[in-house]
Amino acid sequence: MSLPSQVRIVEVGARDGLQNEKAFVSTADKIALIERLADCGLQSIEATAFVSPKWVPQMADAVEVYSGLHRKPGVRYPVLVPNLQGYERARSVGVEEIAVFTAASEAFNRKNINAGIDESIERFRPVMDAAKSDGIAVRGYVSTVLGCPFQGEVPLSDVVRVAKALHELGCYEVSLGDTIGVGTPAKARAMVHAVAQEVPVSALAVHFHDTWGQALANILACLEEGVAVVDSSVAGTGGCPYAPGATGNVASEDVVYMLQGLGIETGVDLAKLADTGRWLAGVLGHDSNSRAGKAAVIKNDAAKA
Amino acid sequence: MSLPSQVRIVEVGARDGLQNEKAFVSTADKIALIERLADCGLQSIEATAFVSPKWVPQMADAVEVYSGLHRKPGVRYPVLVPNLQGYERARSVGVEEIAVFTAASEAFNRKNINAGIDESIERFRPVMDAAKSDGIAVRGYVSTVLGCPFQGEVPLSDVVRVAKALHELGCYEVSLGDTIGVGTPAKARAMVHAVAQEVPVSALAVHFHDTWGQALANILACLEEGVAVVDSSVAGTGGCPYAPGATGNVASEDVVYMLQGLGIETGVDLAKLADTGRWLAGVLGHDSNSRAGKAAVIKNDAAKA
Numbered sequence: 001m002s003l004p005s006q007v008r009i010v011e012v013g014a015r016d017g018l019q020n021e022k023a024f025v026s027t028a029d030k031i032a033l034i035e036r037l038a039d040c041g042l043q044s045i046e047a048t049a050f051v052s053p054k055w056v057p058q059m060a061d062a063v064e065v066y067s068g069l070h071r072k073p074g075v076r077y078p079v080l081v082p083n084l085q086g087y088e089r090a091r092s093v094g095v096e097e098i099a100v101f102t103a104a105s106e107a108f109n110r111k112n113i114n115a116g117i118d119e120s121i122e123r124f125r126p127v128m129d130a131a132k133s134d135g136i137a138v139r140g141y142v143s144t145v146l147g148c149p150f151q152g153e154v155p156l157s158d159v160v161r162v163a164k165a166l167h168e169l170g171c172y173e174v175s176l177g178d179t180i181g182v183g184t185p186a187k188a189r190a191m192v193h194a195v196a197q198e199v200p201v202s203a204l205a206v207h208f209h210d211t212w213g214q215a216l217a218n219i220l221a222c223l224e225e226g227v228a229v230v231d232s233s234v235a236g237t238g239g240c241p242y243a244p245g246a247t248g249n250v251a252s253e254d255v256v257y258m259l260q261g262l263g264i265e266t267g268v269d270l271a272k273l274a275d276t277g278r279w280l281a282g283v284l285g286h287d288s289n290s291r292a293g294k295a296a297v298i299k300n301d302a303a304k305a
Numbered sequence: 306m307s308l309p310s311q312v313r314i315v316e317v318g319a320r321d322g323l324q325n326e327k328a329f330v331s332t333a334d335k336i337a338l339i340e341r342l343a344d345c346g347l348q349s350i351e352a353t354a355f356v357s358p359k360w361v362p363q364m365a366d367a368v369e370v371y372s373g374l375h376r377k378p379g380v381r382y383p384v385l386v387p388n389l390q391g392y393e394r395a396r397s398v399g400v401e402e403i404a405v406f407t408a409a410s411e412a413f414n415r416k417n418i419n420a421g422i423d424e425s426i427e428r429f430r431p432v433m434d435a436a437k438s439d440g441i442a443v444r445g446y447v448s449t450v451l452g453c454p455f456q457g458e459v460p461l462s463d464v465v466r467v468a469k470a471l472h473e474l475g476c477y478e479v480s481l482g483d484t485i486g487v488g489t490p491a492k493a494r495a496m497v498h499a500v501a502q503e504v505p506v507s508a509l510a511v512h513f514h515d516t517w518g519q520a521l522a523n524i525l526a527c528l529e530e531g532v533a534v535v536d537s538s539v540a541g542t543g544g545c546p547y548a549p550g551a552t553g554n555v556a557s558e559d560v561v562y563m564l565q566g567l568g569i570e571t572g573v574d575l576a577k578l579a580d581t582g583r584w585l586a587g588v589l590g591h592d593s594n595s596r597a598g599k600a601a602v603i604k605n606d607a608a609k610a
Contacts, residue, residue, distance in 0.1 A: 181600070184562070185566070186567050210596055212562050212601075213562070213600075216518060216521060216522040246603055262490060262491050290518070291516065291551070292518045294551055294552075295517050295548055
């Protein structure tokens with residue numbers, strides 16, 4: 001088992017997580033969340049999304065959240081932007097890193113943005129051009145890499161093609177997302193292996209959802225393929241819009257606990273992270289979805305008692 | 306990644322699972338559970354425990370459960386026995402396979418049965434002798450193989466010594482249990498690797514709890530070491546007595562889904578198993594702890610609608 005010595009966690013709870021939570025979280029709580037996450041030692045924290053509030057009401061306060069944030073030196077705070085308009089709003093508040101997104105599934109793109117794969121890529125070319133001339137780093141998301149709620153199987157060749165296109169367009173990192181959490185370890189590994197033939201594995205991240213409980217096993221398989229960047233969400237925040245009631249993003253606490261056990265450096269303080277997860281679950285009014293988070297809280301409380 | 310082509314699931318929900326559930330489950334529901342599990346295609350179903358009802362009130366109806374069961378030909382129904390008295394009660398109702406248990410942790414044994422490791426092994430020698438002369442198959446459990454709630458670290462040499470002793474005493478299979486669910490994949494793999502130097506890997510099973518969310522990743526690592534028998538519990542039934550509120554046994558649905566995805570034969574019908582998990586969660590009056598189980602139910606309901 002050959003594993004990386006360090007892994008960078010990209011914490012997506014404040015965006016991908018909250019975006020799929022029903023209760024509106026106040027701007028103050030969003031800012032508190034992001035600042036707490038930075039205090040846990042996380043180095044990449046997705047902060048918000050500059051999307052239409054009609055699509056995603058939870059992200060309506062993107063400008064206020066980003067402007068209100070005390071940013072910690074050395075920490076990245078990428079924000080999601082769907083188009084040039086979003087990019088310009090993001091730039092107006094001093095955003096230094098953005099993320100763009102598309103899907104590897106033809107059907108998913110058509111449903112989501114009413115465009116095929118190729119057209120979806122063409123659509124963010126203006127954003128890429130603007131970011132390049134402004135010196136803004138861009139992260140790319142490819143969703144539905146291991147299955148699609150509309151078309152089912154997604155050809156590996158489409159995943160490779162989309163990931164390669166994003167990388168060639170200038171994304172410094174391409175995050176490969178199992179949006180509906182259907183992947184299993186051998187398939188995840190084969191997918192990463194195929195993409196790594198066209199995009200350096202050092203420019204790849206993996207983004208698993210735990211809908212079918214497979215996320216950590218999939219991450220393990222991908223680490224063995226050389227992946228060293230993992231997206232996750234504190235408290236496993238966010239459900240699955242395609243399977244209401246099911247689990248969402250893999251929990252950061254579970255990922256950090258596994259990585260620590262594997263002797264892989266993350267720079268994250270697990271006790272603080274678990275405490276942040278507990279606090280966030282309180283804000284959201286439901287249980288944490290992180291098993292390690294809950295166990296760590298129980299353990300830490302017992303140690304204090 | 307070299308993996309076994311077949312895995313036998315040892316379903317422990319009706320014993321290890323229910324034993325840690327607060328609500329008393331009626332004898333009729335216990336029997337219904339076991340019969341449903343057999344109908345799902347499971348080939349080893351731990352049925353009950355012939356232990357003192359003072360210790361484990363949930364298992365007070367062991368005689369009634371086992372006697373009332375319509376046993377399916379070809380399916381194993383092991384029962385847990387702690388001593389010769391339990392063995393004789395089990396034999397009186399026609400039990401054909403038993404399981405004995407001890408821990409790899411000195412402190413755990415002292416707390417649990419007021420005896421050290423060696424004495425605990427000596428204590429079930431009479432049971433092993435009786436089983437041998439009666440032609441009864443014996444499965445052995447070693448708990449706390451990756452950590453102990455009382456002593457913390459458990460020396461690998463103790464795990465190996467106990468597993469070897471159980472095998473030499475006549476256990477056809479030794480199940481290595483991470484009782485408090487603290488293990489991570491590299492440690493799980495190293496543990497299995499060490500034990501396999503003394504006990505053939507074909508005689509080893511793994512038994513993970515999902516307290517820290519690591520169970521599937523650990524199972525994956527152990528499959529890669531050649532393990533082909535996995536203990537699990539439908540709906541992830543049973544909590545963790547050492548961390549109240551935390552998750553218990555790894556869910557059978559999650560294991561079966563992963564194995565299917567890996568192309569490994571289990572003989573289990575996942576849709577039926579998920580349905581059984583949903584039914585059991587209803588009986589227990591709380592949510593299923595199986596992520597794959599919940600996702601499968603959502604998917605199957607959507608397909609029917």
